Amino acid sequence: xxxxxxxxxxxxxxxxxxxxxxxxxxxxxxxxxxxxxxxxxxxxxxxxxxxxxxxxxxxxxxxxxxxxxxxxxxxxxxxxxxxxxxxxxxxxxxxxxxxxxxxxxxxxxxxxxxxxxxxxxxxxxxxxxxxxxxxxxxxxxxxxxxxxxxxxxxxxxxxxxxxxxxxxxxxxxxxxxxxxxxxxxxxxxxxxxxxxxxxxxxxxxxxxxxxxxxxxxxxxxxxxxxxxxxxxxxxxxxxxxxxxxxxxxxxxxxxxxxxxxxxxxxxxxxxxxxxxxxxxxxxxxxxxxxxxxxxxxxxxxxxxxxxxxxxxxxxxxxxxxxxxxxxxxxxxxxxxxxxxxxxxxxxxxxxx
Amino acid sequence: xxxxxxxxxxxxxxxxxxxxxxxxxxxxxxxxxxxxxxxxxxxxxxxxxxxxxxxxxxxxxxxxxxxxxxxxxxxxxxxxxxxxxxxxxxxxxxxxxxxxxxxxxxxxxxxxxxxxxxxxxxxxxxxxxxxxxxxxxxxxxxxxxxxxxxxxxxxxxxxxxxxxxxxxxxxxxxxxxxxxxxxxxxxxxxxxxxxxxxxxxxxxxxxxxxxxxxxxxxxxxxxxxxxxxxxxxxxxxxxxxxxxxxxxxxxxxxxxxxxxxxxxxxxxxxxxxxxxxxxxxxxxxxxxxxxxxxxxxxxxxxxxxxxxxxxxxxxxxxxxxxxxxxxxxxxxxxxxxxxxxxxxxxxxxxxx
Numbered sequence: 001x002x003x004x005x006x007x008x009x010x011x012x013x014x015x016x017x018x019x020x021x022x023x024x025x026x027x028x029x030x031x032x033x034x035x036x037x038x039x040x041x042x043x044x045x046x047x048x049x050x051x052x053x054x055x056x057x058x059x060x061x062x063x064x065x066x067x068x069x070x071x072x073x074x075x076x077x078x079x080x081x082x083x084x085x086x087x088x089x090x091x092x093x094x095x096x097x098x099x100x101x102x103x104x105x106x107x108x109x110x111x112x113x114x115x116x117x118x119x120x121x122x123x124x125x126x127x128x129x130x131x132x133x134x135x136x137x138x139x140x141x142x143x144x145x146x147x148x149x150x151x152x153x154x155x156x157x158x159x160x161x162x163x164x165x166x167x168x169x170x171x172x173x174x175x176x177x178x179x180x181x182x183x184x185x186x187x188x189x190x191x192x193x194x195x196x197x198x199x200x201x202x203x204x205x206x207x208x209x210x211x212x213x214x215x216x217x218x219x220x221x222x223x224x225x226x227x228x229x230x231x232x233x234x235x236x237x238x239x240x241x242x243x244x245x246x247x248x249x250x251x252x253x254x255x256x257x258x259x260x261x262x263x264x265x266x267x268x269x270x271x272x273x274x275x276x277x278x279x280x281x282x283x284x285x286x287x288x289x290x291x292x293x294x295x296x297x298x299x300x301x302x303x304x305x306x307x308x309x310x311x312x313x314x315x316x317x318x319x320x321x322x323x324x325x326x327x328x329x330x331x332x333x334x335x336x337x338x339x340x341x342x343x344x345x346x347x348x349x350x351x352x
Numbered sequence: 353x354x355x356x357x358x359x360x361x362x363x364x365x366x367x368x369x370x371x372x373x374x375x376x377x378x379x380x381x382x383x384x385x386x387x388x389x390x391x392x393x394x395x396x397x398x399x400x401x402x403x404x405x406x407x408x409x410x411x412x413x414x415x416x417x418x419x420x421x422x423x424x425x426x427x428x429x430x431x432x433x434x435x436x437x438x439x440x441x442x443x444x445x446x447x448x449x450x451x452x453x454x455x456x457x458x459x460x461x462x463x464x465x466x467x468x469x470x471x472x473x474x475x476x477x478x479x480x481x482x483x484x485x486x487x488x489x490x491x492x493x494x495x496x497x498x499x500x501x502x503x504x505x506x507x508x509x510x511x512x513x514x515x516x517x518x519x520x521x522x523x524x525x526x527x528x529x530x531x532x533x534x535x536x537x538x539x540x541x542x543x544x545x546x547x548x549x550x551x552x553x554x555x556x557x558x559x560x561x562x563x564x565x566x567x568x569x570x571x572x573x574x575x576x577x578x579x580x581x582x583x584x585x586x587x588x589x590x591x592x593x594x595x596x597x598x599x600x601x602x603x604x605x606x607x608x609x610x611x612x613x614x615x616x617x618x619x620x621x622x623x624x625x626x627x628x629x630x631x632x633x634x635x636x637x638x639x640x641x642x643x644x645x646x647x648x649x650x651x652x653x654x655x656x657x658x659x660x661x662x663x664x665x666x667x668x669x670x671x672x673x674x675x676x677x678x679x680x681x682x683x684x685x686x687x688x689x690x691x692x693x694x695x696x697x698x699x700x701x702x703x704x
Binding site (some may be wrong): 075152196205206209213219220221223227229230231232239240241242249250255256258259262263264265266267281284285288 | 427504548557558561565571572573575579581582583584591592593594601602607608610611614615616617618619633636637640
């Protein structure tokens with residue numbers, strides 16, 4: 001764990017991704033999820049036939065069919081999913097970063113002396129170019145100011161409100177509708193076959209928990225994310241409550257992902273899904289277990305329907321979700337499955 | 353969280369309780385648990401009729417019967433149980449402390465220079481009186497030496513071996529058979545009515561997870577305990593593994609219990625069970641939620657069948673599981689239910 005540190009000192013990937021967790025007044029009816037749980041058949045209807053879809057159905061058959069030499073006991077069926085870029089859109093900026101930037105005016109209203117202090121001044125200016133140039137240190141300050149210092153209940157309320165109102169500028173929809181329909185189908189298919197599906201995200205744990213049930217059918221207790229400490233105390237009315245502290249307990253990115261999985265789940269997953277170098281260790285850790293395994297990486301190679309970035313396979317590099325050629329090569333060497341959004345997915349969003 | 357600290361600095365209660373987690377080649381057949389899940393009727397057969405049993409059945413009826421004004425949605429049904437003194441025997445010494453002391457010879461064999469270094473020298477002497485007088489600082493050293501520095505897999509293997517061989521000196525049975533039968537029945541009854549049962553223990557999370565499924569029917573991912581960090585790395589064969597680090601992430605005692613519940617579960621429990629001042633904040637936090645609530649405290653007042661210690665109600669004080677008169681008074685004031693082992697329990701252990 002990168003934890004045990006007294007304050008938020010995290011790399012850009014995590015900081016931004018730490019911001020990347022964002023939910024949804026989603027359009028996915030929970031009844032659909034429930035129905036999927038009563039069947040074990042594949043409903044991967046948004047997937048084109050091909051090696052990626054085949055890898056998923058082969059894995060489920062091998063682990064769940066009675067008599068299969070690779071049968072996995074139901075309680076051992078754990079599947080973990082990265083969120084940003086794996087379950088929903090992360091480009092060009094993690095949604096939780098947008099949330100943090102949007103929260104700055106409210107923070108300044110509560111603490112007016114911040115109005116003329118950087119980086120808050122720049123954020124308030126609305127100058128997009130200047131905001132994009134903020135340093136890591138500045139982003140850390142914004143993260144701490146907008147994600148800590150309030151009660152857990154206050155934070156949940158604020159996040160919920162934002163999620164119902166904020167919209168992605170390209171699709172003009174709540175961020176929580178920008179979920180990859182094929183990945184939802186994989187989650188539902190796995191759950192229908194007895195798997196517990198977990199989100200394991202560099203994004204903020206409390207943030208993602210606010211919408212995980214509604215959007216993904218994943219209950220809050222199955223969200224592992226970058227997590228800060230809380231402090232138990234009493235209000236003036238004697239009522240106990242928890243305050244979110246600026247203390248990093250779990251930096252749930254890169255090596256922090258297997259560490260977080262051990263802390264929060266205590267079992268090694270049989271299947272893991274990611275899309276970037278931040279997910280490499282989670283896939284390696286998953287792959288090192290015995291028995292049937294499924295490791296998959298979503299490759300963003302569809303500039304028309306979503307975005308195209310890599311730099312694997314010559315795709316243009318991105319500040320978010322970096323999928324290096326080295327990771328691509330490791331995937332090929334270890335027989336992980338690379339999902340081409342362009343070729344493997346019939347549709348990307350449910351609203352298409 | 354008392355976390356974020358670079359090393360184990362914990363109070364005696366936690367240290368010892370941190371040692372208190374210990375499992376069982378248990379006699380409880382899992383089929384029994386599974387059967388209980390198919391019925392919603394009360395099978396609290398080891399409970400005498402009285403206010404304690406009544407409080408449990410009233411709570412379940414209020415939260416699960418359709419049309420009840422206090423109905424709780426199934427996904428919100430969370431119940432948390434302290435372990436030491438609430439689910440199994442903690443007196444006169446937490447079982448996990450015994451484990452740590454028993455592990456000292458193996459640690460010294462690997463690192464012979466410790467043989468003549470305190471506190472290891474005293475532990476190796478076998479002088480019970482001297483061992484009982486070891487300072488907090490010394491116990492910390494033993495904890496760190498025996499619970500960290502090895503891979504997660506090695507630790508699990510060692511703990512499992514000890515659990516199958518070590519026996520409690522009074523009952524001459526594995527520690528994991530010293531489970532309170534009435535509490536097992538409460539857990540099964542709650543699960544049969546849609547509750548997720550969690551263990552929330554000052555004991556070591558990894559230790560309790562080793563036997564929680566077998567002994568309590570609680571899967572590892574539903575164990576919240578005192579937790580140290582791990583470090584992801586690669587072996588000489590290139591295979592990734594996790595090493596247990598001497599870094600405290602969660603001190604799951606007192607205020608650390610609600611903090612740990614938020615970190616690991618992310619929902620407030622509707623029901624909480626404890627037996628000592630270390631559980632006070634968990635019960636307060638549970639009680640501060642809306643809707644039907646159940647807070648219960650096990651009082652050890654049965655010297656004949658188990659132990660009697662308090663100091664609540666004039667019972668003799670104990671170094672473990674301190675149940676103060678102040679906690680007793682708070683329970684009465686807040687209508688928490690105090691369970692008298694002597695009066696409320698027909699039998700204490702399944703083997704009686």
